[in-house]
Amino acid sequence: MIVELISVGTEILLGNIVNTNAAFLSEECAKLGLSCYYQTVVGDNEERLTQTIKTALSRSDIVILGGGLGPTQDDLTKEVAANVCNKKMHLDEDCKKHIEDYFAAKNIKIPDNNWKQAMIPEDSVILPNPNGTAPGVIIEYGEQRVVLLPGPPNELKPMFTDHVEPYFRNMLPGTILSKTVKICGIGESSVEKQVEDLIDAQSNPTIATYAKTGEVHLRVTAKAEDEASAKKLLKPVVKELKNRFGTYIYTTDENVTLEMAIADLLIANNLTISTVESCSGGLLAGRLINVPGISETFKTGFVTYSNKAKRKFAGVRKSSLEKYGAVSKQVAQEMAEGMHDMSKADVVISTTGIAGPDGGTDEKPVGLVYMCCYVRGSVTVKEYHFHGNRAKIRETAVANALILLRECLLEYFSENTFGKN
Amino acid sequence: MIVELISVGTEILLGNIVNTNAAFLSEECAKLGLSCYYQTVVGDNEERLTQTIKTALSRSDIVILGGGLGPTQDDLTKEVAANVCNKKMHLDEDCKKHIEDYFAAKNIKIPDNNWKQAMIPEDSVILPNPNGTAPGVIIEYGEQRVVLLPGPPNELKPMFTDHVEPYFRNMLPGTILSKTVKICGIGESSVEKQVEDLIDAQSNPTIATYAKTGEVHLRVTAKAEDEASAKKLLKPVVKELKNRFGTYIYTTDENVTLEMAIADLLIANNLTISTVESCSGGLLAGRLINVPGISETFKTGFVTYSNKAKRKFAGVRKSSLEKYGAVSKQVAQEMAEGMHDMSKADVVISTTGIAGPDGGTDEKPVGLVYMCCYVRGSVTVKEYHFHGNRAKIRETAVANALILLRECLLEYFSENTFGKN
Numbered sequence: 075m076i077v078e079l080i081s082v083g084t085e086i087l088l089g090n091i092v093n094t095n096a097a098f099l100s101e102e103c104a105k106l107g108l109s110c111y112y113q114t115v116v117g118d119n120e121e122r123l124t125q126t127i128k129t130a131l132s133r134s135d136i137v138i139l140g141g142g143l144g145p146t147q148d149d150l151t152k153e154v155a156a157n158v159c160n161k162k163m164h165l166d167e168d169c170k171k172h173i174e175d176y177f178a179a180k181n182i183k184i185p186d187n188n189w190k191q192a193m194i195p196e197d198s199v200i201l202p203n204p205n206g207t208a209p210g211v212i213i214e215y216g217e218q219r220v221v222l223l224p225g226p227p228n229e230l231k232p233m234f235t236d237h238v239e240p241y242f243r244n245m246l247p248g249t250i251l252s253k254t255v256k257i258c259g260i261g262e263s264s265v266e267k268q269v270e271d272l273i274d275a276q277s278n279p280t281i282a283t284y285a286k287t288g289e290v291h292l293r294v295t296a297k298a299e300d301e302a303s304a305k306k307l308l309k310p311v312v313k314e315l316k317n318r319f320g321t322y323i324y325t326t327d328e329n330v331t332l333e334m335a336i337a338d339l340l341i342a343n344n345l346t347i348s349t350v351e352s353c354s355g356g357l358l359a360g361r362l363i364n365v366p367g368i369s370e371t372f373k374t375g376f377v378t379y380s381n382k383a384k385r386k387f388a389g390v391r392k393s394s395l396e397k398y399g400a401v402s403k404q405v406a407q408e409m410a411e412g413m414h415d416m417s418k419a420d421v422v423i424s425t426t427g428i429a430g431p432d433g434g435t436d437e438k439p440v441g442l443v444y445m446c447c448y449v450r451g452s453v454t455v456k457e458y459h460f461h462g463n464r465a466k467i468r469e470t471a472v473a474n475a476l477i478l479l480r481e482c483l484l485e486y487f488s489e490n491t492f493g494k495n
Numbered sequence: 496m497i498v499e500l501i502s503v504g505t506e507i508l509l510g511n512i513v514n515t516n517a518a519f520l521s522e523e524c525a526k527l528g529l530s531c532y533y534q535t536v537v538g539d540n541e542e543r544l545t546q547t548i549k550t551a552l553s554r555s556d557i558v559i560l561g562g563g564l565g566p567t568q569d570d571l572t573k574e575v576a577a578n579v580c581n582k583k584m585h586l587d588e589d590c591k592k593h594i595e596d597y598f599a600a601k602n603i604k605i606p607d608n609n610w611k612q613a614m615i616p617e618d619s620v621i622l623p624n625p626n627g628t629a630p631g632v633i634i635e636y637g638e639q640r641v642v643l644l645p646g647p648p649n650e651l652k653p654m655f656t657d658h659v660e661p662y663f664r665n666m667l668p669g670t671i672l673s674k675t676v677k678i679c680g681i682g683e684s685s686v687e688k689q690v691e692d693l694i695d696a697q698s699n700p701t702i703a704t705y706a707k708t709g710e711v712h713l714r715v716t717a718k719a720e721d722e723a724s725a726k727k728l729l730k731p732v733v734k735e736l737k738n739r740f741g742t743y744i745y746t747t748d749e750n751v752t753l754e755m756a757i758a759d760l761l762i763a764n765n766l767t768i769s770t771v772e773s774c775s776g777g778l779l780a781g782r783l784i785n786v787p788g789i790s791e792t793f794k795t796g797f798v799t800y801s802n803k804a805k806r807k808f809a810g811v812r813k814s815s816l817e818k819y820g821a822v823s824k825q826v827a828q829e830m831a832e833g834m835h836d837m838s839k840a841d842v843v844i845s846t847t848g849i850a851g852p853d854g855g856t857d858e859k860p861v862g863l864v865y866m867c868c869y870v871r872g873s874v875t876v877k878e879y880h881f882h883g884n885r886a887k888i889r890e891t892a893v894a895n896a897l898i899l900l901r902e903c904l905l906e907y908f909s910e911n912t913f914g915k916n
Contacts, residue, residue, distance in 0.1 A: 085703075085705050086518070086521070087531045087532065087533075088522065088525045088703075089520070089521030089522025090522070090705060090714075091518065092513060092515055093513070093518065096507075096510075096514065097507075097510045097513040098510065101509070102510070103510075104509050110509070111508065111538060111540070111543055112508075112535060112543070113507070113508065113535065114533060114535050115535075116533055117532060122532055126533075144683070144706070145687070146684065146687045146704065147687070147691070148704070176882065179880050179882065185682075185684035185685060205882060205884065205887050206883075228884075228886070228887045232884060283511070284510075284511055285512075349777075349798070351777075354781075356770075356772075356778060356779065356780030356781035356784065357777060357781040359777030360776050360777035362776075363800060363889075364885065366885060367853070368800070369800055369801055372798075372800050373801060373803070373804060374801070374807075375797070376795070376797060377770070377777065377780040377793075377796025377797070379784060379789070379790055379793050380790055380793070383794060383838070387795060417804070429787075430787070464785070465785065468784075468785075
């Protein structure tokens with residue numbers, strides 16, 4: 075079956091935002107075994123939106139629209155889609171109630187124009203939106219489907235996962251099963267090279283590579299008549315990947331993130347953790363605390379951005395700061411050890427570096443980062459050279475801190491037979 | 496003049512990569528005053544690519560294609576575009592020489608199929624590519640222009656900036672100017688309502704609204720014969736928006752973020768800041784540290800996720816934790832006051848809440864967050880009810896912490912005449 079994506083929003087046409095929704099939806103549709111031949115971006119303009127939806131319906135089975143479901147005058151997607159499909163709109167009482175509750179919980183008077191979001195085309199499935207006021211809609215248009223999703227990624231993504239994906243899984247014939255093998259600590263080209271022969275020989279299952287910051291995900295997808303047959307197809311390929319990548323694989327569970335895998339390792343082995351950050355400035359703690367239930371293992375995080383804070387809270391020696399500078403192996407190590415003394419955590423990870431755009435020198439350029447991982451008395455210090463702007467350098471530093479943390483934990487477990495991983 | 500973007504590549508249709516080229520090109524085209532009504536992504540397929548280029552030429556003056564200029568059989572963009580425009584191809588000696596030099600410098604034998612990249616359609620301007628082997632091309636097709644750019648962002652972006660932009664600046668009449676008015680602390684619908692009359696009456700300048708978490712941005716765009724006339728058109732509209740939104744406007748500078756505006760306020764008034772976070776867990780410090788130069792004002796950040804850490808590092812009383820619970824006004828206030836005692840910062844902001852998905856009760860549901868802002872001895876404590884998943888609640892908490900911080904600073908300055916803001 076053929077799917078086509080339409081992103082609606084002037085802000086994409088003006089380049090104000092990057093269209094991450096399209097990448098997400100494309101990837102999810104590929105997982106469902108849907109073929110995507112076109113993606114279009116169009117503004118909130120009745121005539122052009124009408125034409126774009128008509129064109130999409132002339133060549134695709136499923137049309138997914140993202141954006142333009144807001145309460146403002148600009149937002150036309152639902153009205154235009156209903157019109158193209160010849161569906162009348164009616165006020166849905168449940169949606170109205172959801173909007174009332176949403177604003178009541180925020181203690182805000184409901185703006186008049188928000189009622190527009192409770193208007194639903196006939197012959198539609200309503201998709202609840204716990205993260206906003208705009209419900210999603212699947213319009214059943216003969217054999218075709220027109221899916222309307224809100225534009226904000228934090229609303230669109232969970233709505234797709236929780237409601238659209240199960241809907242199409244039910245509707246589509248056969249079974250498509252995917253398994254994602256998540257790898258960290260090896261670069262994308264290196265991973266690709268190591269699976270080149272498998273990708274060249276693939277037909278069913280297929281293997282696709284997805285590069286994330288610090289990670290590469292390999293998605294193995296099998297099509298079969300039923301789940302058991304699809305699983306049977308997947309199994310030997312996943313096994314082969316496990317052979318090739320070994321402990322670089324941190325999970326084969328689509329829903330497990332790197333920070334979750336690390337939290338599991340820590341909790342299963344009764345280890346507590348603290349963080350002490352300079353250049354990453356809270357983002358590393360922030361990623362670990364993404365994990366629900368992290369309170370079992372996370373003790374304390376310090377953001378010691380200034381030299382004073384490094385001395386006062388992380389116990390870094392004045393002499394080390396003077397002799398080696400704040401961005402140095404020595405200071406990274408003293409930060410980690412000092413944080414251990416302070417928080418008594420079994421494991422500590424520290425970061426110190428130059429995120430830029432200023433502050434770089436020939437000797438210590440922008441992008442230079444030192445990290446130290448302390449695990450029950452043993453320390454590992456590493457030097458990194460990252461590229462990109464301030465945000466990119468900080469993001470890459472956080473990803474690499476997690477990778478270092480995992481490496482040090484695995485090494486610790488391999489040297490201590492009581493480790494369970 | 497109307498521009499249309501076509502991105503060519505199966506990897507975008509599969510969601511393997513995010514289409515950052517389109518965002519870059521859109522923004523650059525907007526700056527040139529070109530109106531972009533459509534962006535399309537299509538795979539390396541002759542029939543679909545032909546159709547997509549024909550459709551684009553039927554409705555746009557300029558069509559910019561990115562991708563599909565590589566040496567492999569899959570890469571069809573130049574051949575298809577030349578065919579649609581009825582242009583013959585010839586081997587360009589300069590391009591051939593560039594390819595020879597490129598490979599010679601890398602000490603690699605030239606693959607046979609690379610010669611394809613030196614084939615150029617007639618009536619074309621050749622765009623040199625110092626970062627790769629594929630030259631770019633502008634096909635002059637009557638009054639229309641078809642621009643072909645290589646897909647890799649590190650080739651496409653400099654080629655556009657160095658060659659395509661100057662080409663069109665020369666060709667196009669008039670000037671376009673934008674001003675972005677950034678508002679925080681009022682919801683999107685509410686902002687929209689307050690500018691409805693202006694939007695209804697708009698023609699030149701135009702006003703567009705963009706919602707961000709906790710913020711609304713209004714972009715005012717004017718077209719005129721020259722820069723001075725465009726500025727003259729913008730001025731009264733921006734002034735009117737300033738009248739209507741007053742101190743809710745934190746900047747009218749496109750490049751200034753909320754955290755930058757707050758850092759400016761702090762630095763201009765010689766105030767230092769520390770953060771102490773529970774539910775937001777480092778992300779608030781992380782956002783403040785986005786600001787280059789924040790070291791002038793940022794003292795220390797604590798992530799006191801556990802009760803123990805709250806007591807030990809933020810000086811929260813055991814009795815308060817027992818009597819009111821960790822998520823309470825009292826604890827939020829004690830965290831902020833304790834952090835002030837610890838770090839001696841002039842300003843402290845604290846967060847404590849339930850980010851979920853577990854841990855909520857009837858009395859204290861998921862999404863309940865308390866924050867306290869301490870400014871030189873005076874404290875403000877606020878209760879919030881946020882919605883969404885764990886990530887959304889934390890992101891919204893951080894945005895609202897920044898808004899609270901800004902409000903408290905402005906109030907402090909208005910009560911203390913020495914404040915400069």
